Every structure is written in structure tokens, then in C-alpha cells.
Amino acid sequence: MTARQLALAALLNWQKDPQSHLEQHIKGNLSPKDLDLAYTICRGVLKEKSFLKATLNRYLKKDKLPKATETILLIAAYQRLFLTKIPNYAIISEAVKLAKQKSPAHASLVNAVLRNLDRDITEGFDPNKQDLSLSERYSHPQELIDLINEETKDQALTEQILIWDNAKPKTFLRLKNGGHEECLDVKAAVNSPEFKRGEIYFMQLWSQAVANAAPVKDGGNVLDLCAAPGGKSLALLDRAKIKLTACDLSEARLETLRENFARLGYSNAPNVTITKLDAAEADKHFPPNSFDLVLLDAPCSSLGTIQRNPELRWRFKIDQLSEYAALQKSILKAAQTLVAPQGYLLYAVCSFAKKEREAIDLLRQDKNWLLKEEKLTYPGEQNLFDGGYFALFQKKK
Ligand SMILES: C[S@@+](CC[C@H](N)C(=O)[O-])C[C@H]1O[C@@H](n2cnc3c(N)ncnc32)[C@H](O)[C@@H]1O
DSSP: OOHHHHHHHHHHHHHHOTTSOGGGGOOOSOOHHHHHHHHHHHHHHHHHHHHHHHHHHTTSOSSOOOHHHHHHHHHHHHHHHHOSSSOHHHHHHHHHHHHHHHOGGGHHHHHHHHHHHHHHHHTTOOGGGSOOOHHHHHTOOHHHHHHHHHHHOOHHHHHHHHHHHHSOOOEEEEETTSOEEEESOHHHHHTSHHHHTTSEEEOOHHHHHHHHHSOOOTTOEEEESSOTTOHHHHHHHHHSOOEEEEEESOHHHHHHHHHHHHHTTOTTOTTEEEEEOOGGGHHHHSOTTOEEEEEEEOOOOOGGGTTTOGGGGGGOOHHHHHHHHHHHHHHHHHHHTTEEEEEEEEEEESOOOGGGGGGGHHHHTOTTEEEEEEEEEOTTOTTOOSOEEEEEEEEOO
16 A cells, blocks of 8 residues: 555545544554655645645536545645655656546546646746635635634634644643653654653643643542543642542543553552543532542533644534533533532633633632633644633632
8 A cells, every 4th residue: 555545545534434533544554654644645635625625626627526536636736735855746646546546537637637737836826826715725614714703803813823723733742740842753752761651741732731720739639520531630640649530431532541541650549540421420420529629621622723633624513512512511510519618620621612611601600619710722822832721710618
């Protein structure tokens, strides 16, 4: 299998199941270099899809192309427009080869379109100078751009977010001593003795900011209701000698959490309990007022993380926000009963959508709760990279 064959298969499989993670489709018996190329192409095509389509449309009639043909063209156009190290003739010949295998009826069309595009660019056509809508230029569905506009009420900030979403993401490590550093080589980090000894782990800066906002002290009884894969729980365990109950609804994600806990030396730790639980029913599992801190890192649209997860934009539906809001409200309703007097509830989402902070109105409107801190960031702001929101409340009695 070649890198482009894998990229095509992965993109077509992802299109069949857009709820799935792109990464899970990028698997094959390829050299690390080819696997990297397939990965870069897949992510790039999803980041630039509408822009590439608009550029290719100059050479296509209105007829709808089969998915395989369209995707082969997108893969080739992405390489031509965004990757500098692949010779143009190789891009075209690989695409035509792929078309002969997967959509032979369109192999000559693929050849003609890519040759025309290549010729035009060589003669000075600049795709960036096309007259395009924001949705085409930055490859975000209009529905999502409308939402971002509604949230920011600022055209320039909206455009900044769209640009940010398409930029190359950075990866960060949390150090066991609470510090952080940028990870420039993921493979080297994973193979490093520090990683194996659990002294560093991958954690984005926004997540670190949330974990750092949690008031923890030695002896504290902490409940993390949506804990998997465990990043914030682990940060809390590093910060103080707490008793931790980490829960999640997903057994598969709890399995990853257990692996992460084990690597950091917390397997069978007497102060850690791991439980599969529907957080909306948490009030039926634990006595009221029993935790000094409840962390509710709620399931959400993850709109603040599109830069790292380019496929998210294509499965965005405005109605999902109401569904998430309903789930967040039901979990918060159960969670707030579990906080002891003088204890804290930390609510967080990696989304900047207003709808996904409606849940906390329940605490804002209750005189028994005091808002101690809140933070809203749009993607790319405040050196936190992801966008998100958190609010820390204290229960009076
Ligand atoms: C934002 S992620 C949590 C990330 C985690 N706190 C960390 O820092 O690694 C949200 C989690 O909520 C879980 N979840 C979704 N619905 C849930 C529910 N009803 N009860 C408990 N967990 C749920 C998901 O499985 C997912 O692991």
C-alpha cells in the first residue's frame, strides 16, 4: 500500500462514519515516512476541503463526481497547493494511478484537471487570490461560521479563529512538577525514559489551565465525574495527596485511563478508585455533600479544539449544542449535590459556545453557591491554544 492509497481509503472510510476519529482510519503496513505522509494528507484535505474544492471547480463541470474521484482530486490538489517537497509530476502520476485503480472511468478527467491546475499555477495563478466566501477560504461550514460570529460578535476575531483552526497545532507536555513544555518530537517523547517513568505526559495547555484552577489540598476527597482518559485527574494527583474517585461512562476510555494511571504509578494506588458511571446518576451512587472538590469536565462539542481535530468542523450541527447542553445540565444537577459545604465544583468544557455554559446558570442563580473564578478563551487566545470555558464555584453550606 502507498501513502496516497492509505490516505484515500482513510478519507473514504471517515466519510462513511464522520462521527469516528480520523486517526483510527490511518493504519496500514507502511514505512513511518509514508504513514506520516498519509496522515499529513488526510488532515490537510480535511482542513482545506472547501478551499481545494473551490479551486478544482474551475476545471470541473457541475456534474457530481463519485466520492473516490473527488477525493483523489482533493488529495492531489492538497499536495500541489500545500506541500512543497513533492514534485508536481509525481503528484499527477500518483493521482492518475489511483484513479485507474479506484475510478477508472474518471482517470483521464483526473489527469486533465490536475494538469490544467498545474499549468495555471506555473503560469502565475494564485489560488489564494480567488474571490471566495469565508466558508470556502477557511473550509468551515457556514453554519459553524455563523455560530462563531454570533459568539464573538466580531468579524475580525471570527476570521482569526478560522485561520487558527487551520494552522499547524503544537503539542504540549505536562511535567510531573507542574510545569509544561512544548513537545517538538512526539515519537522521541513517547520513547523517552521520562515518559516511561511517568515524569511527563501529553496534555494541552488549556487542559493544564483547567487542572491548575482546581483547588486541591492534601487529604482532600476529590471526584472527577468525566475523567477519561485521565489527564486532569493525573494533574490533580500530582498537585496534592488527595483521595480520588475517577469516573467515566465509557469503558473503552476508562481502559485508556487505567493505562495512563499505571504509567504514572497509580495502578492499585490505595487513594484512587476508578468507576464506570453515568455522571447524570452520580447522586444515586455517592452520599450528598461527600466531596471537597467535584470536577465536571463535561462532554461537549469540542469546538475549541478544531485545530487539533480538523474533522470536527464537518460533523458540526447546531442542534448538537442543545443536546450537549441538556446532558451538561443533567450532570451538573447531580454533581452539585455531592459537594461538601465549603467545597468546590469546577465545571469545564473545551468549547466556547454560550449554549455549553448554560448548565452553570443553576449555580449562578443559587445563593448557596459563590462563583470564585471563570475563564473563557477563544481558540488561539491567551497562549492557551485551545478554546474553552471553565467556572469554579464554592458551596457556602
Ligand atoms: C472532555 S472528556 C474528559 C477528559 C478528561 N477529563 C481528561 O482530562 O482527560 C469528556 C468525557 O466524558 C465522558 N462522558 C460522556 N458522557 C458521560 C456521562 N453521561 N457520564 C460520565 N462520563 C461521560 C466521555 O466518555 C469523555 O471521556
